Amino acid sequence: MIRMEETETGKQHCAEIQKQIDMICADTKQIQTKINQDRQVRCGKIVADAQLEMAKLQAETEMIQAEIYASCEADITKINAELDALRLKMDADVAQIQAVGEGRAKEIVSEAEGIASLKLEKQRAFVLQMQRLDVMASLADNDQVVIAGNGSNNLMADVFVAQQKSNLLLNINGLQPSVA
Structure with a gap:
């Protein structure tokens, strides 16, 4: 009987220990589940924060790219406008230089013709006299x-x-x- 009592007490004690172990296992499982849930929540939050940060960085990158592109386009437009203005100015300068050159050339030709006309006056008179003599010779042959x-x-x-x-x-x- 003592042995039974001791066995019974031992079994009770084992049952209590088993109950405590089961409680500890249940608590451990519960804690582990909570830890897993917390881990998943934290990991999900970290992933969400990382994705949000990446989205922010992507948006910021795209905004910077758009600003750079717009700035480059504005610079290109400005440079093209300056180029067109410079071409127009250069064309006007070329036209002015050509006009001045043509005017000066006509002036030089006019001066040369004036000088030549004075020097060629005797030659023209001689040629005219020769033409008159040719006319007289033709008349004389008739x-x-x-x-x-x-x-x-x-x-x-x-x-x-x-x-x-x-x-x-x-x-x-x-x-x-x-x-x-």
């Missing part, structure tokens, strides 16, 4: 034309005037005189 001067010592002119008054035709170069 058998149907008679050349007479208009001076007072010109006998031939006097004969022609007399001929017109008397209606006489003289024999000149094979022509027979006839009375009209």
